[in-house]
Amino acid sequence: MKEDIINVVSQSVEKIGKNLDLTDLSVEIEVGMPKRKEFGDFSVNTAMLIANKIGKKPREVAELIIENLPQEKDELFNKVEIAGPGFINFYVKEEAIVNKLLQIENAGEKFGTSNLGNGEKVLVEFVSANPTGFLHMGHSRNAVVGDTVARILSASGYDVTKEFYINDAGRQMNLLGESVLIRYKELFGHSEELPEDGYKGEYVKDIASQIKAEKGDSLLQDSAEQASTYCRELAKGILLEEIKKDLADINVLFDEWYSEVENIHTVSAESEDTKLSQIKALLNSKGVLEEREGALWFKATEFGDTQDWVLIKSDGSPTYFLADIAYHLDKYERGFDRIINVWGADHHGHVSRLKAALRSIGLDDSRFNVLLIQFVRLMREGKEVAMSKRAGSYVTLKEVAQEVGADVMRFFLLMRSSESHLDFDLDLAKKESSENPVYYIQYAYARIGSIFRKAQEEGITQSSNNLALLKAPEEIDLVKKLLLFPEVLEDSAKSLAPHKVAYYLQELAAQFHVYYNKCRVVDENKDISSARLYLITCAQTVLGNGLKLLGVSAPERM
RNA sequence: GUCCCCGUAGCUCAGUAGGAUAGAGCGCAGGAUUCCUAAUCCUGAGGCCAGAGGUUCGAAUCCUCUCGGGGACACCA
Numbered sequence: 179m180k181e182d183i184i185n186v187v188s189q190s191v192e193k194i195g196k197n198l199d200l201t202d203l204s205v206e207i208e209v210g211m212p213k214r215k216e217f218g219d220f221s222v223n224t225a226m227l228i229a230n231k232i233g234k235k236p237r238e239v240a241e242l243i244i245e246n247l248p249q250e251k252d253e254l255f256n257k258v259e260i261a262g263p264g265f266i267n268f269y270v271k272e273e274a275i276v277n278k279l280l281q282i283e284n285a286g287e288k289f290g291t292s293n294l295g296n297g298e299k300v301l302v303e304f305v306s307a308n309p310t311g312f313l314h315m316g317h318s319r320n321a322v323v324g325d326t327v328a329r330i331l332s333a334s335g336y337d338v339t340k341e342f343y344i345n346d347a348g349r350q351m352n353l354l355g356e357s358v359l360i361r362y363k364e365l366f367g368h369s370e371e372l373p374e375d376g377y378k379g380e381y382v383k384d385i386a387s388q389i390k391a392e393k394g395d396s397l398l399q400d401s402a403e404q405a406s407t408y409c410r411e412l413a414k415g416i417l418l419e420e421i422k423k424d425l426a427d428i429n430v431l432f433d434e435w436y437s438e439v440e441n442i443h444t445v446s447a448e449s450e451d452t453k454l455s456q457i458k459a460l461l462n463s464k465g466v467l468e469e470r471e472g473a474l475w476f477k478a479t480e481f482g483d484t485q486d487w488v489l490i491k492s493d494g495s496p497t498y499f500l501a502d503i504a505y506h507l508d509k510y511e512r513g514f515d516r517i518i519n520v521w522g523a524d525h526h527g528h529v530s531r532l533k534a535a536l537r538s539i540g541l542d543d544s545r546f547n548v549l550l551i552q553f554v555r556l557m558r559e560g561k562e563v564a565m566s567k568r569a570g571s572y573v574t575l576k577e578v579a580q581e582v583g584a585d586v587m588r589f590f591l592l593m594r595s596s597e598s599h600l601d602f603d604l605d606l607a608k609k610e611s612s613e614n615p616v617y618y619i620q621y622a623y624a625r626i627g628s629i630f631r632k633a634q635e636e637g638i639t640q641s642s643n644n645l646a647l648l649k650a651p652e653e654i655d656l657v658k659k660l661l662l663f664p665e666v667l668e669d670s671a672k673s674l675a676p677h678k679v680a681y682y683l684q685e686l687a688a689q690f691h692v693y694y695n696k697c698r699v700v701d702e703n704k705d706i707s708s709a710r711l712y713l714i715t716c717a718q719t720v721l722g723n724g725l726k727l728l729g730v731s732a733p734e735r736m
Numbered sequence: 737g738u739c740c741c742c743g744u745a746g747c748u749c750a751g752u753a754g755g756a757u758a759g760a761g762c763g764c765a766g767g768a769u770u771c772c773u774a775a776u777c778c779u780g781a782g783g784c785c786a787g788a789g790g791u792u793c794g795a796a797u798c799c800u801c802u803c804g805g806g807g808a809c810a811c812c813a
Contacts, residue, residue: 678750
């Protein structure tokens with residue numbers, strides 16, 4: 179629809195330019211959709227933008243533009259008029275709008291998709307929790323947003339890979355191993371205090387019990403290091419499986435599980451050096467390292483960051499930042515055109531240092547984007563659900579998913595802009611009523627299914643032969659809303675903002691419900707009925723496509 | 737102290753590469769069903785877009801400052 183407006187207006191402007199002998203009249207035609215019906219279906223502010231160049235008042239320029247519109251305007255518009263300071267408002271013919279339904283029907287599941295990404299390879303890395311415990315609510319927002327961004331980019335013509343970076347190296351993992359070992363020893367009556375920042379959750383005891391069941395007391399004979407390593411590796415395997423399962427239960431699936439230990443800290447087949455020592459050498463060759471106080475520093479300040487950072491600690495062990503640089507170099511080397519990381523907002527300070535590091539080794543950091551996700555507060559009965567990570571008592575992803583279901587879980591985590599804090603209202607999430615926006619949308623989809631079943635009983639089938647009969651304001655509004663979907667999807671892809679799709683679906687569902695209450699689809703007049711069935715087929719297609727993008731199911735009946 | 741996010745209706749939030757009289761859901765007060773699912777719809781009340789300056793034809797949106805809420809500023813991850 180908008181393309182039609184752009185098309186006729188630019189033709190007009192071009193003609194004016196020619197007539198007045200103005201060469202640089204080129205201007206981007208911005209098509210707006212007025213909020214108020216009196217201002218028509220579409221409006222254009224072009225006259226105000228080029229008034230200066232022409233040397234006339236905006237309203238006079240608008241007059242000129244209208245005079246020079248091409249002939250086809252008569253087929254498209256009921257009227258075109260000037261308003262306000264110089265807007266041109268277009269009132270589109272109902273028939274021209276309704277005929278666009280054919281595009282939706284033809285495209286079907288593809289309606290809304292685009293080639294915005296032009297096949298570019300994108301890596302979306304998200305969740306990337308270290309496997310030392312279960313995923314909690316914070317992870318769940320990261321998971322759902324990351325997954326949905328990936329779906330939206332796929333639908334927009336990008337070649338997307340979803341990756342989970344398994345943070346399985348370093349101190350945290352060793353602590354996990356030690357914690358499990360202590361619980362294991364407890365089972366044999368050896369009492370020992372957990373370290374200060376050890377893992378206190380019940381699952382640590384469960385894993386210890388499992389080891390006892392499998393290995394008996396044999397670990398007690400091993401050296402502390404051997405035993406702890408065994409515990410660590412076993413716990414890692416178990417927890418990773420739990421993480422995968424929890425994510426799969428909310429429809430989050432990954433293409434790659436990238437282990438830090440295996441890929442960054444281990445010598446690979448094609449090289450005799452680890453990626454970790456390679457990156458160190460590379461940074462060194464760029465002259466961006468410096469030894470100070472027994473540690474090795476990256477001079478990030480030379481690349482615009484506010485401070486320098488340690489890469490190798492004075493005890494000789496690498497920081498995770500060094501591994502992170504190696505990991506991100508690897509992302510570039512794997513040939514991704516765009517690299518998107520989804521991080522919790524508490525990591526925002528790491529963005530500038532990683533970008534600095536990428537620049538220091540000659541990589542284009544504009545291809546690297548970090549999506550920062552703000553925190554989730556779980557609310558029950560109007561109060562925040564207390565979480566204490568220290569005591570090991572936090573609400574897990576699994577608990578909430580089981581309580582409210584995957585559909586509600588996903589939608590609630592998607593319905594706010596990622597950069598806003600999100601209150602997750604458990605009471606609302608469990609309500610099976612109109613208050614719950616998930617059901618509101620799904621109900622619209624199911625209602626359409628119900629109409630089809632009725633139509634089948636009556637022996638009426640849809641047809642595009644009588645679309646001109648669709649002229650009630652409610653149905654025109656519905657069509658217009660449907661036609662907006664590709665634009666919403668594109669906008670959402672450009673801004674990496676899934677909530678825009680969620681909002682759109684609520685508006686679309688609302689428009690459908692209005693229509694349903696106003697216009698009877700299965701009616702005596704078979705011609706109208708067939709046209710209306712055609713319309714609601716399109717509505718169901720768009721609702722379905724949108725829900726699929728969000729990873730939410732679309733039920734045939736409720 | 738430096739940096740990031742936020743401040744819009746009673747509540748939760750959209751709207752921010754500047755557009756016309758600022759939106760939705762919930763909550764509140766009323767109303768609609770002999771007919772495709774009332775998990776729906778309709779009507780109404782409710783606003784100094786935190787505040788103050790600035791930029792211009794035009795600002796919730798851009799710039800500066802102030803105030804308030806959250807977060808980050810490790811030889812942790």
